[in-house]
Amino acid sequence: MFRGEGETVEILSFIANNWLVILGLAGEHISIVVVAVGFAVLTGVPIGIAITQSKRVADMVLYAASIIVTIPSIALFGLMIPILSMIGQGIGWLPAVIAILLYSQLPIVRNTYTAITNVDPALREAATGMGMTPFQRLARLEIPIAIPVIMAGVRTAVVMNIGVAAIAAYIGAGGLGVLIARGISQTDPRQLITGAIAVSLLAIVADWALLKLQKRLTPEGLKR
Amino acid sequence: MIRLEDLTKIFRTPNGDVVAADRVNMEVPTGEICILLGPSGCGKTTALKMINRLIPPTSGKIYIDGKDTATLDDIELRRNIGYVIQQIGLFPNMTIEENICVVPRLLNWDAKKARDRAAELLDLVGLDARQYLRRFPKELSGGQQQRVGVIRALAADPPVMLMDEPFGAIDPINREIIQDEFLKMQSEMKKTIMFVSHDIDEAVKMGDKVAIFRAGKIEQYASPDRILAHPSNEFVADFVGADRTLKRLRLLTAEEVARSDAPITSRSTKIDDARQVLSAARARIAVVIDSDHRPVGFVTADEMTGASGTVRDLAHPLPATVPVRADLRAVVSEMFAQDTMWLACTDDQGRFAGVISQPDVTAALRATYTRDRRASEKLEAS
Numbered sequence A: 001m002f003r004g005e006g007e008t009v010e011i012l013s014f015i016a017n018n019w020l021v022i023l024g025l026a027g028e029h030i031s032i033v034v035v036a037v038g039f040a041v042l043t044g045v046p047i048g049i050a051i052t053q054s055k056r057v058a059d060m061v062l063y064a065a066s067i068i069v070t071i072p073s074i075a076l077f078g079l080m081i082p083i084l085s086m087i088g089q090g091i092g093w094l095p096a097v098i099a100i101l102l103y104s105q106l107p108i109v110r111n112t113y114t115a116i117t118n119v120d121p122a123l124r125e126a127a128t129g130m131g132m133t134p135f136q137r138l139a140r141l142e143i144p145i146a147i148p149v150i151m152a153g154v155r156t157a158v159v160m161n162i163g164v165a166a167i168a169a170y171i172g173a174g175g176l177g178v179l180i181a182r183g184i185s186q187t188d189p190r191q192l193i194t195g196a197i198a199v200s201l202l203a204i205v206a207d208w209a210l211l212k213l214q215k216r217l218t219p220e221g222l223k224r
Numbered sequence B: 001m002i003r004l005e006d007l008t009k010i011f012r013t014p015n016g017d018v019v020a021a022d023r024v025n026m027e028v029p030t031g032e033i034c035i036l037l038g039p040s041g042c043g044k045t046t047a048l049k050m051i052n053r054l055i056p057p058t059s060g061k062i063y064i065d066g067k068d069t070a071t072l073d074d075i076e077l078r079r080n081i082g083y084v085i086q087q088i089g090l091f092p093n094m095t096i097e098e099n100i101c102v103v104p105r106l107l108n109w110d111a112k113k114a115r116d117r118a119a120e121l122l123d124l125v126g127l128d129a130r131q132y133l134r135r136f137p138k139e140l141s142g143g144q145q146q147r148v149g150v151i152r153a154l155a156a157d158p159p160v161m162l163m164d165e166p167f168g169a170i171d172p173i174n175r176e177i178i179q180d181e182f183l184k185m186q187s188e189m190k191k192t193i194m195f196v197s198h199d200i201d202e203a204v205k206m207g208d209k210v211a212i213f214r215a216g217k218i219e220q221y222a223s224p225d226r227i228l229a230h231p232s233n234e235f236v237a238d239f240v241g242a243d244r245t246l247k248r249l250r251l252l253t254a255e256e257v258a259r260s261d262a263p264i265t266s267r268s269t270k271i272d273d274a275r276q277v278l279s280a281a282r283a284r285i286a287v288v289i290d291s292d293h294r295p296v297g298f299v300t301a302d303e304m305t306g307a308s309g310t311v312r313d314l315a316h317p318l319p320a321t322v323p324v325r326a327d328l329r330a331v332v333s334e335m336f337a338q339d340t341m342w343l344a345c346t347d348d349q350g351r352f353a354g355v356i357s358q359p360d361v362t363a364a365l366r367a368t369y370t371r372d373r374r375a376s377e378k379l380e381a382s
């Protein structure tokens, strides 16, 4: 489909003529990922912390989270249609958000769990021995130390799911995937390539921004 | 006061039971330092952790100031016990100030009061507060971290301290310095301290009492001098070392042994007069002092026989002097180095403070033995 300079010019003029639409789709795309990963942080971090109490439970939860990631996204959307249809939301924004929320659990839960369990037991013992309650120990010591690794998990989740969100266009969730889907069905390389580039760019920018955020959130004393 | 009563801990492991504490009984009087001493794995850390309930005892009781700690709230109890862990354990995400203020903050101290306290403690251990408060643990040397670990435990001024090899991670020179600093602080703080060590020299230096452990059992619990002079069994004797009598030299200072009434004279004294001073004191040597009362030389009775003139003509220079506050080990070391039987002692201002001789030192060491023997004879007689 892509054969040379003529096509490049065509694509550029397509972008120039449709940049407002593209920006709108990007906005939709970002909103799906941000909402879904946001909820994933709110659920995954507490789960990751909770399972540090029992190795057996931790193994089970992490195993379940890995299984979820192996389900192809198309299949996961398909599975959700009959379930969410019961509340009239079988397709669209909600199933996309739920799918991404589920996919995000693995990197976030696993990184949280690993980071908290890797806190030097001597530090934990010092904190307890000085009279911190388990909650104080978590808030003042374990979570601040775990932040960089948890944030790395969030980054993985975001980058991975920017791709998943592109596929969600097929269940009417909107986003940049719409360009790709239309590009394929209408055999229109301009839309297809614009969509693909936009998705990649979004992933790169998001990764960079989150890396900045990760550095900002890392306690000063833990930086090298 | 800390009292342990039949304290026992058995770890149940897949490979069988490990007895880490076996009916331990001991009492640490208020304001004293008790050293838990023993080879690796003998249960020192376990004993310490049972006191702040990081490890629940299998059986037995722990009393602090007469209160059974099992009846107290764990969190409350720990906030009132200063705890220095074996691995220092400064929190890397907090500044030095925040580290020191951990317990004061848990106790809801006013923020300003906690900050002032942190600065005061840093200055106390010779770290410039302005420079170090805002630093992070990784920006401190091992020895500095260890100092901060100790003052962090002291921050809320707890009456009881548990210290697990608090000076373990530093080189011998800095360790001596920190030990001295800590002893100086303790002479004012008068805290009740349980202090784990595996270094007999540290135990002798720091302890009012020393408890020697083997496989969870106390082998001997006594003053450092008593343990060195009278190890209760083969194990203790081996553990404190074949040079245990030499170690006792550190327990006495020159001040306690030196003769402060040793004869003195001055350069301008006539030899005849000096001779009379010596024969009145029944001594063979007089120390020559200058107008500031500083020792500058010596004269001997033999050389003065039949001589005339002033002391200046016959005076020899002193090979060395020792501070009267030095311990006997330093004194004896100086004697050997100078190949001399005696040395003049000086006080803090460098003034003459007495003479110490090798026979005085041996007599002092012997005195402990005979004093102990007399005491035990009295005990048997009664």
Ligand SMILES: Nc1ncnc2c1ncn2[C@@H]1O[C@H](COP(=O)(O)OP(=O)(O)OP(=O)(O)O)[C@@H](O)[C@H]1O
Pocket (backbone or CB within 6 Å): B011, B012, B013, B018, B019, B020, B038, B039, B040, B041, B042, B043, B044, B045, B046, B047, B086, B198
């Ligand atoms: N949690 C545990 N589970 C099983 N055994 C343990 C546990 N903690 C300690 N032990 C065992 O109890 C014994 C005493 O250990 P402890 O840590 O009190 O020794 P220690 O005297 O402090 O040694 P060190 O000088 O090496 O620090 C050791 O044999 C150790 O292996």
Ligand SMILES: [Mg+2]
Pocket (backbone or CB within 6 Å): B044, B045, B046, B086, B164
């Ligand atoms: Mg230990």
